[in-house]
Amino acid sequence: MPTLEAALADITMLHVDAIVNAANTKLKGGGGVDGAIHRAAGKAELLAATAPLGGCATGDAKVTSGLRLPAKWIFHAVGPVWSVSRGGEAAMQNADRLLAGCYRRCMELAREHGCRSIAFPAISTGVYRFPPDRAARIAVKTVQDALPGSGMEQVIFCCFSSEAKRIYQDLLEGA
Numbered sequence: 001m002p003t004l005e006a007a008l009a010d011i012t013m014l015h016v017d018a019i020v021n022a023a024n025t026k027l028k029g030g031g032g033v034d035g036a037i038h039r040a041a042g043k044a045e046l047l048a049a050t051a052p053l054g055g056c057a058t059g060d061a062k063v064t065s066g067l068r069l070p071a072k073w074i075f076h077a078v079g080p081v082w083s084v085s086r087g088g089e090a091a092m093q094n095a096d097r098l099l100a101g102c103y104r105r106c107m108e109l110a111r112e113h114g115c116r117s118i119a120f121p122a123i124s125t126g127v128y129r130f131p132p133d134r135a136a137r138i139a140v141k142t143v144q145d146a147l148p149g150s151g152m153e154q155v156i157f158c159c160f161s162s163e164a165k166r167i168y169q170d171l172l173e174g175a
């Protein structure tokens, strides 16, 4: 059985086959986890690696190598911006679908690249303001649904605060 765990860590330090970036559609770097990944991987080299990819749609992900990171691959996923003021319930469901798409696509890419371990940040819960508990439920469910036959051995939900880690731990323990 693969292990699913919540860890309080800087994702750039993790020794896994792939780490996931919370990128933006232009794939040209940004703040938050994206900025940390660019700094740690090598900013110029990572920008050179993403330049030919032609950006990335929301809900999708693109691959580069990990460059100077311990991880072999970076999956650059683009999560939705949370905006309750626009569109109400339909907009929320659309955001849920796009966020799930990020996790599903990363699990597909992991399989295509023979990854046995992967670490996800809490995509969209920073600058993109997605409610953290709602995002975590989507993350855990989508990853669990993608596990059978994936060859995955370890999935880390990499949290940047103890509050975020608690949310994931409760979900993973079925609380």
Ligand code: ADP
Residues within 6 Å of the ligand: 009, 010, 011, 012, 022, 023, 031, 032, 033, 034, 036, 079, 121, 122, 123, 124, 125, 126, 127, 128, 129, 130, 158, 159, 160, 161, 164
């Ligand atoms: P988004 O634009 O998708 O909301 P952010 O980078 O602003 O992306 O935030 C996504 C999540 O990543 C937030 O929960 C934030 O606390 C977390 N985060 C920021 N830096 C790191 C890091 N170095 N390692 C892991 N998680 C991080």
